[in-house]
């Protein structure tokens with residue numbers, strides 16, 4: 001289901017979930033579901049376009065990796 005999402009750039013775990021809720025339309029947030037993982041200062045990728053939110057997550061995952 002979420003195989004296309006890269007592992008968390010902070011903890012390296014693959015426990016990634018997509019939260020959905022409604023706010024004048026469907027909203028999505030890709031987040032790490034590891035309770036020990038710190039929430040990034042900039043927050044998790046959020047938006048009304050699931051594809052874009054997933055792509056942003058993967059972009060951050062790539063960036064996080066290159067910094068390590």
Ligand SMILES: [Zn+2]
Pocket residue numbers: 008009010011012013032033034037038
């Ligand atoms: Zn994490």
